[in-house]
Amino acid sequence: MIQEYRQLVEEIAQETGVEKPNLLDEGAPVLEASALRQGEAMYLVGLIGGKDVGKSSLVNALVGQEITARTSYGPGTEIVIAYAHEGQADALKELLEREVKGQYRIVTHRIKQLYRQVLLDLPDIDSHYVQHIEVTRRMLRHMLFPIWLQSVEKYADRRPRELLARVSEGNAPRNFVFCLNKVDQVIAREGEAAVRELGEDYAQRIAQQLKLEERPRVWLISATHPEAYDLPGLRKMLGDQKSEEAVGISQRWAEQRQGASLAEWVERQNLSQKLGALARVESAAEEELAARVGVGLIDGVLPSILDDPAYRLSLGDELMQERVGRWPVVNVLHVLVGPVQTMLRLRLPVEQQRGLRRADDLVATHLREVDRPDSGRSVAGLVQATFAFLQQSSPLVSRVYEGRKLWEPAEAEHAEADLKRRLAATIERQRSVIRSRLSSGGAIGAMVRIVLTIGALLWFPFAQPILQAWMEPGHGSFAFLVVQVLGVSYLLKNVAFLAVYLAVLWLILKWDTQRRVDRWLGRWQSSDSLDPTLNLAGQVAEWSEEILSPIRRSRAKMEELVRRAGELRQGVETSQAA
Numbered sequence: 295m296i297q298e299y300r301q302l303v304e305e306i307a308q309e310t311g312v313e314k315p316n317l318l319d320e321g322a323p324v325l326e327a328s329a330l331r332q333g334e335a336m337y338l339v340g341l342i343g344g345k346d347v348g349k350s351s352l353v354n355a356l357v358g359q360e361i362t363a364r365t366s367y368g369p370g371t372e373i374v375i376a377y378a379h380e381g382q383a384d385a386l387k388e389l390l391e392r393e394v395k396g397q398y399r400i401v402t403h404r405i406k407q408l409y410r411q412v413l414l415d416l417p418d419i420d421s422h423y424v425q426h427i428e429v430t431r432r433m434l435r436h437m438l439f440p441i442w443l444q445s446v447e448k449y450a451d452r453r454p455r456e457l458l459a460r461v462s463e464g465n466a467p468r469n470f471v472f473c474l475n476k477v478d479q480v481i482a483r484e485g486e487a488a489v490r491e492l493g494e495d496y497a498q499r500i501a502q503q504l505k506l507e508e509r510p511r512v513w514l515i516s517a518t519h520p521e522a523y524d525l526p527g528l529r530k531m532l533g534d535q536k537s538e539e540a541v542g543i544s545q546r547w548a549e550q551r552q553g554a555s556l557a558e559w560v561e562r563q564n565l566s567q568k569l570g571a572l573a574r575v576e577s578a579a580e581e582e583l584a585a586r587v588g589v590g591l592i593d594g595v596l597p598s599i600l601d602d603p604a605y606r607l608s609l610g611d612e613l614m615q616e617r618v619g620r621w622p623v624v625n626v627l628h629v630l631v632g633p634v635q636t637m638l639r640l641r642l643p644v645e646q647q648r649g650l651r652r653a654d655d656l657v658a659t660h661l662r663e664v665d666r667p668d669s670g671r672s673v674a675g676l677v678q679a680t681f682a683f684l685q686q687s688s689p690l691v692s693r694v695y696e697g698r699k700l701w702e703p704a705e706a707e708h709a710e711a712d713l714k715r716r717l718a719a720t721i722e723r724q725r726s727v728i729r730s731r732l733s734s735g736g737a738i739g740a741m742v743r744i745v746l747t748i749g750a751l752l753w754f755p756f757a758q759p760i761l762q763a764w765m766e767p768g769h770g771s772f773a774f775l776v777v778q779v780l781g782v783s784y785l786l787k788n789v790a791f792l793a794v795y796l797a798v799l800w801l802i803l804k805w806d807t808q809r810r811v812d813r814w815l816g817r818w819q820s821s822d823s824l825d826p827t828l829n830l831a832g833q834v835a836e837w838s839e840e841i842l843s844p845i846r847r848s849r850a851k852m853e854e855l856v857r858r859a860g861e862l863r864q865g866v867e868t869s870q871a872a
Contacts, residue, residue, distance in 0.1 A: 296330075296549055299556040302858055306563055309851055311693050315559040317463045317552065323434035324464020324552070330545050336382045337541050338436050339532065340414035342461075343443035344454055345421065348475040351517035352443060353377070353415045356529050361401045361415075372426060374398040374433060375415040379408060386412055393432045397425075411535040419457055434461055438544055441471045446480050446489075449496045455503045463555040466547035467504050471513065471531075472497070477523055478516040489514055557863055565856045572849040575688050579845055583838055586680045587673065596830045599660045599717070600815050609815075610808040613729055617807055620740075622747045624803065627796050653721040657714050673713060677841070678706035694848045700841065709841060716833045724828055728814050750795060755788035 300318065307314045316322050329338075341349045354360050357377050374394055378386050380402040390398040416433055417426035434440065442458060444451075462470070474496055477489045497509035515525040536544070599605060618628040661673055681700040685691045699705050818828050826832030839846075 296327075296552055296556075298858075299553055299560075299862055302855065302862060303556055303559065305851075306560065306565070306855055306859075309848065309855065310563065310568060312563065315463070315556065316460055317555050317559070321428075321431060322464070323431040323457065323461050325438065325548050326435045329436050329438055330549050330552075335385060336378070336410050336412050337438050337536065338412045338414055338433075339439040339441060340416055340433060340437040341441045341443055342416060342419060342430070342434070342457075343445075344448060344451065345418040347443050347445040347448060348517045349415055349418075349443055350375075352441075352473070352475065352515070353413065355517045355520040355525060356413065356532055357403075372397075372417055372423075374417075374429060376400045377413040377415075378402060379406075379410075380404060381409060382412060389436065393436070394429050397429055408533070408535050410541075411532075413532070420451075420453055438465070438541070438548065439469055439471065440465070441473060443473045443475055444496065445476045446474060446492060447476070449474055449492070450499070455499065458500070459503050462504050462551070464548065464552050466544070466551040467506055467510060468547060469544045470510070471528070472500060472510055473513045473515055473528065475515055475517055477514045478519055553862075560859050560863075565852065565859055569849065569852045569856055571688070571690060572694075572845065572852055575684070575690050575694075576842070576845045576849050578687065579684055579691075579842055582680050582684060583677075583841065587676045588834065588838060590676075591673075591834050592831050595660050596834065599656060599721070599830065600818070602656065602660070605656055605721075606808070606811060606815065609725060609728065610804075610811050612725065613811060614804055614807045616729060618800070618803060621743050621799075621803065623751065624747055624796055624800050627800050631800070652718075653725075654714060654718040656721065657717045661710070661714065661717075672710060674703070674706040674710040677709050678703060681706075691845075694844050698844060709837075712840070713834070713837050716837055717830055720828065720830055720833050724815070724818060727828060728811060731814075746799060747796075751792065754792060754795070 303314060303318060306312070317324055341353060343349045353375065361375060361377055374390060374397060376386055376390065376398060378400060383400055383402055386400060390400070414433060414437065416430045417423075419427065419430055421427055440461065442454075444454060448454070474493055477492075480489045480492060493512045493514050494509070497512045500506070500512075501509045513524040513528045515523050515528060517525070519525065520529070614628070618625050677700055681691065681695065685695075685701050695701075700709060818830070826836065
């Protein structure tokens, strides 16, 4: 569960921008994973205290020999002094070499009942030497059972209690041993009652600092009087090593404490409240973007693009060119009419002439009218104004859009360019679809086209007059009929008729092409079009979604974090109850 909580905390810190708890700092004085692992061959008991509290004297009193020098002046204890069974020397040396290389000394013994227990004397936690404090902090990450030693003169000091609070974030307070040293000085002046009162006050301060429901036991000792006060009992307790089961229980307590510390940090983040704030920002962003940009695009720009006469004309001419290419004779007429169409196009306004050339020119022309014509606001300007307003309304916008600052001109212009690209690509797809659907034809269509063109050329000037004359009663010779049909005046009359016929055929083809173009564009103009890739309104919606995607992703991520935090909180409560 600890690993899951660590991952959750990392993601919360990354998502919200808050600092991670001290528990996860690389150099935090809290138990690391190896100290929480079941089945370790040894466990560490260490003396933690400030200068002149009597750590070295207490170590000597506990082991019954002078293993560390007593210092009442100078830098104090500078290195780690380890008192361990000789069978643990190699493993202990490996640990100390890794953590405090060159800053330790190992004193071995052969006491069988202390085979797994290692007693440490550490540098002062209030030392003026940074390297001394760093040594102690590094070793605190491996000590399952800290002996927190304070003297009667310094028991009210704030700095040791602050460090105690940090250490207790990663270790269960019930694994600590709290000692108040030099009680003989108080007894000599004020009696034993004063010492008991002092011990109760110290226990109360610890309980308040660690937020404990009950005051912990405080051992009242004097390192210079090994056989007096609580020191014999303390020595007896530390003289019997803990069983593997007891160590395992303490490790689970420490692990639960870390989980509880991380859970408390998660609770302080008020994720549900942050989720609500994100939801409100998302709603405001949707409304502002729709009101400032979306309405102008969907109600103004898109209809003007699809209703643009130049666009419809260019699309109709393009498709007419492809359709008429499959009509014999009519295609010749279309080539002859081409110069006339070009002249008519040159009489259109310049802006419409641009729309006849490329889709991106057409889009750029109409996007200038996204806002009121007299305001001169571009899409980029409207996007920039929208997100500038949102940023001023909520600080969450700055964090969520940290990688895409749409309130700055460059990002807003990039968003406008993306919209232009989407709309232009959609127009090109519309052209491609219309072209593919109008260009389809089969054998029957080809036969109809041949009959209406080549067949008309053969039928009206030649076949029909000859057949008509042949079928009339009293017709002349066949040769006379042929000569009559091939006469100049007759041919001129038929040429005029065929010209009108082909012109009408061309006009019908032109009208039918434009009618189909208008029908398809009208279908795509509806926002209910099934295919968003062919719908300009659908592209605007996708563009808006892409702009709002950072806030949507942030809200979705926060929802996931709230869910996971709830599940882990229930797991911690169940574990604590067990």
